[in-house]
Amino acid sequence: MKLLIIYGTTEGQTRRIAHYMEVLLQNNGHQVTIADTTVNPPSPEGYDAILIGSSIHMHKYQSAVKHYIKKYLAELNQIPSAFFSVSLAVASGLEEENQEVQKITNDFLQQTGWKPMLTTQIAGALKYTEYDYFKRLIMKMISKKQGGATDTSQDYEYTNWDEVNKFTNQFINKVSQKS
């Protein structure tokens, strides 16, 4: 199948996840195009299915991802699609954090009008060593609230690659059933 992966990222974790999915799908014999929403992403037209991913920053998804979805809404709602949301909230394992992030996803889908057949929540990363002073401070506060790591001398990756693997397989199985 001809597949498209579109992603929006600030510190690169969503790109890592998108590339991981790309390799999995290629290894399964699919033809995959991958694009960052900020670098002239292609239209979904002509693809059999599309995966879109975005990280959350300050309770919001990447504006370029939102822009892409709004621009191609009609095309998107005509082919099988899935959304992967990347955040720290889901790494906490706290029910109220999960609910909060799920609400951000639900509101986003409602606002854009996009109807993906699958959505998932993926835990991202804390890249303390790459943040500037203020970002590091903010992230330390957020992480503390969520019971996460506060030692800012190192980075932490919370992404569960087995879960990413499962989601990607689930997606491709659903697409295959539809075609």
Ligand SMILES: Cc1cc2nc3c(=O)[nH]c(=O)nc-3n(C[C@H](O)[C@H](O)[C@H](O)COP(=O)(O)O)c2cc1C
């Ligand atoms: C300035 C900043 C704000 C963030 N705000 C949130 C947030 O509101 N909720 C959340 O769950 N995660 C938040 N995060 C965590 C990111 O979602 C997480 O670090 C993710 O891995 C970033 O993905 P990216 O590298 O693809 O941008 C924030 C991270 C930063 C640096």
